[in-house]
Amino acid sequence: MPYRRSDFHQHVTEVWGEYKATRAAVDRLRAALQTAPDLAAQLEGPARDNLKNAHLNLEGTYIVRLFAAFEAALRSYDRSRHGDPGRRADASAMIDEIGGKRNRGLPMADRNRAHAVRRVRNDWAHESDVDPGPMSVDVARASLQKFLSELPDSWP
Amino acid sequence: MPDRVEFAALADDLIRQVDGGLDDPEWVKKRYMKKMRDADRTVYEVPFLTLQKGPVRLCLDPTGYDVPGAEAAVDLYLMPTYDPLATFYSEGGRWFIHSDFLPGPKDEGSAEEGRRAPLAHDTLNQVMEAIAEHAVPSL
Numbered sequence: 001m002p003y004r005r006s007d008f009h010q011h012v013t014e015v016w017g018e019y020k021a022t023r024a025a026v027d028r029l030r031a032a033l034q035t036a037p038d039l040a041a042q043l044e045g046p047a048r049d050n051l052k053n054a055h056l057n058l059e060g061t062y063i064v065r066l067f068a069a070f071e072a073a074l075r076s077y078d079r080s081r082h083g084d085p086g087r088r089a090d091a092s093a094m095i096d097e098i099g100g101k102r103n104r105g106l107p108m109a110d111r112n113r114a115h116a117v118r119r120v121r122n123d124w125a126h127e128s129d130v131d132p133g134p135m136s137v138d139v140a141r142a143s144l145q146k147f148l149s150e151l152p153d154s155w156p
Numbered sequence: 157m158p159d160r161v162e163f164a165a166l167a168d169d170l171i172r173q174v175d176g177g178l179d180d181p182e183w184v185k186k187r188y189m190k191k192m193r194d195a196d197r198t199v200y201e202v203p204f205l206t207l208q209k210g211p212v213r214l215c216l217d218p219t220g221y222d223v224p225g226a227e228a229a230v231d232l233y234l235m236p237t238y239d240p241l242a243t244f245y246s247e248g249g250r251w252f253i254h255s256d257f258l259p260g261p262k263d264e265g266s267a268e269e270g271r272r273a274p275l276a277h278d279t280l281n282q283v284m285e286a287i288a289e290h291a292v293p294s295l
Contacts, residue, residue: 006204007191010217013231013238017219113295142237142294149236 002154003080008073009148015069016141019062026055060124063140067091067121070114070144073151074098080155091118095147104150113143160192160200163221166228166246167202170275173251174216175205177280184208190218206235209288214241237293242283244275251275257286 030051033039040048074094079087081103089097095114099106117140119132175185190204205216213235223229226245232255234241242255254272259282273279 006188009238010190013217013233016238138294142239145238146236146293146295 002156003076004154005073005148005151006153008069008076008151009145011069011072012066012141012145012148015062015065016137018065019058019137022062023058026051026058030055059135059137060120062137063117063135064121064124066137066140066144067117070117070148073148077151077155098151099147106147106150110143110147110150114147117143160194160198160221163218163228164200164202166221167218167230170218170228170230170244170246170251171203171205171216173275174207174280177277178207178284179281180209180285182209183284192218192220195222207284209284212288212291214287216244219243232287234287234291234293237295239291239294241287241291253279253283255283257283257290259286 033051043051071091071094074091075087075089077098078089078094079085081098092115095111095118098104099111099114116132117135119128119130120135120140122128123130123132171187175187178185184207186206188204188206189201191199191201193199202218204218207214207216215233215235215238217231217233219229219231221228223245226247227249228246230244231240232242232244233239241257242253245252245254251274252272253275256271258271258273258279
């Protein structure tokens with residue numbers, strides 16, 4: 001049964017949508033606590049203690065998930081291209097190879113944007129000592145969706 | 157509360173209204189089926205519509221039925237970046253469109269009220285033509 005690019009687009013969209021809902025929930029709770037501090041006593045300890053970090057780390061958390069969804073699409077296509085279901089190329093190599101002239105031939109700007117999201121992901125996953133700078137979830141989503149849009153409609 | 161069967165029927169109803177309701181013949185529409193997974197892990201299908209006018213490509217994408225205040229939600233995105241343009245909500249059996257591309261309320265009402273309207277033939281065409289003329293991908 002072929003893999004459909006639209007399914008991978010859908011997964012990225014779902015993760016982005018979850019981020020929107022979670023951001024709204026965290027913002028509402030923080031606003032409610034500002035106006036009614038007694039609400040704090042109703043929150044379970046870890047939830048109360050970590051609300052600030054949840055707020056500060058929300059974008060990073062979801063950029064990691066967005067990139068995971070994107071990487072799943074790349075890996076599926078990469079394995080199909082190479083006829084090797086066990087192949088495990090790293091994300092950087094897949095972005096360059098799939099986006100390169102010998103495959104999908106994406107503009108350098110699109111490849112660079114995908115790499116930029118990858119570097120932000122690496123930073124949040126504690127795999128990098130280099131600060132990639134801030135990135136919004138919307139920019140991450142748009143960058144990854146644009147790259148994915150250049151893949152074929154389906155692959156075996 | 158609706159279930160996936162009702163949701164699929166609602167999504168189909170909206171897709172048909174949009175597919176059949178656009179006046180400009182330059183809109184090219186293609187309908188696909190999209191797989192979704194329900195809370196009990198059952199996989200089911202709902203319709204999904206892509207639309208294109210000139211260089212502007214859109215997709216009308218059913219989101220789900222367990223949405224606060226609505227029986228169903230369907231999102232309209234600008235491709236290829238999936239920038240959100242509008243959301244259609246089924247409320248009390250009637251579709252409403254939420255979009256910044258709705259004609260504004262001018263001096264009356266709130267900005268929120270201006271961004272929400274019952275789905276009607278003229279409203280749909282106003283929004284879609286505004287999108288075709290003004291929507292630009294974020295990247």
